[in-house]
Amino acid sequence: MRALLANPRGFCAGVERAIEIVERALESHGAPIYVHHEVVHNKFVVNSLKEKGAIFVEEINDVPLGKVVIFSAHGVSEAVRQQANKLGAIVYDATCPLVTKVHKEVAHKQKQKYKVILIGHKGHPEVEGTLGQSVAGANVELVETLADVDKLNLDNKRLAYTTQTTLSIDDTQQIVNALQVKFPDIKAPQKEDICYATQNRQNAVKTLMQDADVLLVLGSNNSSNSNRLREIAEKMQKNAYLIDDVGEIQQSWLIGVDTIGITAGASAPEILVQEVVNYLRAHGTNEIIEMNGVEENTHFAIPKPLRQIPK
Numbered sequence: 001m002r003a004l005l006a007n008p009r010g011f012c013a014g015v016e017r018a019i020e021i022v023e024r025a026l027e028s029h030g031a032p033i034y035v036h037h038e039v040v041h042n043k044f045v046v047n048s049l050k051e052k053g054a055i056f057v058e059e060i061n062d063v064p065l066g067k068v069v070i071f072s073a074h075g076v077s078e079a080v081r082q083q084a085n086k087l088g089a090i091v092y093d094a095t096c097p098l099v100t101k102v103h104k105e106v107a108h109k110q111k112q113k114y115k116v117i118l119i120g121h122k123g124h125p126e127v128e129g130t131l132g133q134s135v136a137g138a139n140v141e142l143v144e145t146l147a148d149v150d151k152l153n154l155d156n157k158r159l160a161y162t163t164q165t166t167l168s169i170d171d172t173q174q175i176v177n178a179l180q181v182k183f184p185d186i187k188a189p190q191k192e193d194i195c196y197a198t199q200n201r202q203n204a205v206k207t208l209m210q211d212a213d214v215l216l217v218l219g220s221n222n223s224s225n226s227n228r229l230r231e232i233a234e235k236m237q238k239n240a241y242l243i244d245d246v247g248e249i250q251q252s253w254l255i256g257v258d259t260i261g262i263t264a265g266a267s268a269p270e271i272l273v274q275e276v277v278n279y280l281r282a283h284g285t286n287e288i289i290e291m292n293g294v295e296e297n298t299h300f301a302i303p304k305p306l307r308q309i310p311k
């Protein structure tokens with residue numbers, strides 16, 4: 001058996017920045033510090049930060065008065081920001097700058113009196129945060145499927161759309177096409193909202209799965225971009241498994257497999273991939289091949305007050 005490693009895979013610039021913010025805030029302020037929602041959707045990362053003294057809360061009101069609070073990479077609504085201020089919190093914002101870009105787009109379009117249609121997954125924290133950029137709470141409408149587009153009954157002259165950053169490129173294009181057929185004047189975002197990391201990892205899996213029989217995706221269940229990677233392989237009629245770590249691999253998945261593909265979602269660290277590689281070597285894989293791929297050079301600066309603090 002041989003294994004092909006997707007390239008690129010794993011950590012994106014937004015995730016690296018978010019983790020660095022939590023680590024430096026811990027170093028600067030000492031434990032405990034509070035993190036609103038899982039800073040990134042990965043069990044391994046969250047557990048490591050818990051061990052260092054981060055406390056993860058789902059509700060901002062669960063943070064005691066005057067404490068350090070970090071907003072997760074997925075971003076937060078205006079209501080959460082305001083509530084953190086009321087609590088006298090020292091806030092560090094780990095929202096990925098590419099999510100902030102979407103928030104700004106939504107706010108800008110609202111000022112221009114557009115109704116914004118957000119393509120995204122209901123209940124995902126990024127979507128909650130983006131919906132929560134609506135000043136009046138009524139000018140952003142969520143669509144998740146083609147059926148949702150069908151049901152839209154809008155007579156607004158000024159319509160615009162935006163998307164969650166971690167969607168399937170192909171599924172989203174279908175929804176955008178349907179929106180454009182239904183509302184020919186709908187405005188597109190100035191620049192693609194699905195982020196570079198999501199696009200690169202999806203394209204890498206498409207390439208990889210031309211040669212692989214099975215795909216292992218390192219990533220947690222609640223990671224949107226990891227789930228989209230699994231779905232790509234499934235759409236290519238291949239078996240694909242989303243696993244948190246090597247311990248979840250089942251021997252039966254590898255029976256009769258000649259080539260296994262491996263990738264990792266944008267919030268999964270490389271150490272988890274290497275543990276899988278070691279496992280496969282120990283179970284009959286004699287060839288490990290790093291695929292060629294797009295080189296990523298994106299880097300996001302951390303907030304100024306934390307820059308002098310060592311990790």
Ligand code: SF4
Nearest residue numbers: 012014015096165195
């Ligand atoms: S997946 Fe994209 S939007 Fe999300 S944190 Fe990474 S770079 Fe930012």
